[in-house]
Amino acid sequence: MVNKKSSGFTLIELLVVITVLAILSGVLLTLINVNGIRSKARDSQRKADLSKIQTALESYFADHQQYPSGRQDCASSQNPGFMCITGSDLTSQALNGYMDKVPVDPLYPSATSLCDGNDPTTAGPYTYYAPLDGSKYVLATQMENPLSNSDPNWCGNVGPALGNPGMFCEVNPANDPVNCYAVSSPIY
Numbered sequence: 001m002v003n004k005k006s007s008g009f010t011l012i013e014l015l016v017v018i019t020v021l022a023i024l025s026g027v028l029l030t031l032i033n034v035n036g037i038r039s040k041a042r043d044s045q046r047k048a049d050l051s052k053i054q055t056a057l058e059s060y061f062a063d064h065q066q067y068p069s070g071r072q073d074c075a076s077s078q079n080p081g082f083m084c085i086t087g088s089d090l091t092s093q094a095l096n097g098y099m100d101k102v103p104v105d106p107l108y109p110s111a112t113s114l115c116d117g118n119d120p121t122t123a124g125p126y127t128y129y130a131p132l133d134g135s136k137y138v139l140a141t142q143m144e145n146p147l148s149n150s151d152p153n154w155c156g157n158v159g160p161a162l163g164n165p166g167m168f169c170e171v172n173p174a175n176d177p178v179n180c181y182a183v184s185s186p187i188y
Contacts, residue, residue, distance in 0.1 A: 039144035042106045043181075046141045047153075049103035049126065050183050053085065053139055056098035057185070066134030067185060068094035085126035085139075105141065140182035147181055155180035 009017075061067050068091045083091050085102060092102040105125030130137040140155055147154045 056095045067137045083128045136185040138184045143179040146178045155182045
């Protein structure tokens with residue numbers, strides 16, 4: 001009789017180890033919160049995009065002594081200077097030559113589907129407002145993560161003329177403008 005001594009693992013032992021590793025990785029992914037990290041990255045991208053558009057608008061102002069005027073074809077006379085930044089809108093066209101490509105929201109790259117021409121207060125992810133004389137502007141977006149009302153770029157803190165802080169953003173269903181982020185011209 002020959003006594004065989006096995007030096008490997010049994011199938012049951014391997015399955016137990018694989019199961020334990022799967023459970024641990026699931027717990028770890030829950031702790032890491034991958035979706036939270038992604039939404040924060042998109043929010044950072046939104047801030048960077050608005051900063052790029054803002055730089056292009058200031059270059060435009062230096063050349064033309066005014067900012068591109070807001071949309072003039074609004075059906076609503078309440079806020080006639082609103083425009084959704086889509087990459088092909090009038091403001092984006094005015095910025096040709098000042099930037100290679102006007103950025104659009106990372107989560108909604110086809111922002112035109114979120115713009116409602118009949119109600120500019122519900123415009124899409126990147127919203128541009130300028131009075132028809134082009135004397136000032138506000139750029140705004142809806143962030144995925146809430147902003148503090150002490151944040152200088154929270155819509156309620158960007159210029160006293162904003163009035164309703166939610167009017168520059170597609171607000172969440174509860175009409176809570178807490179996620180609204182905006183930048184403005186220096187003279188706003």
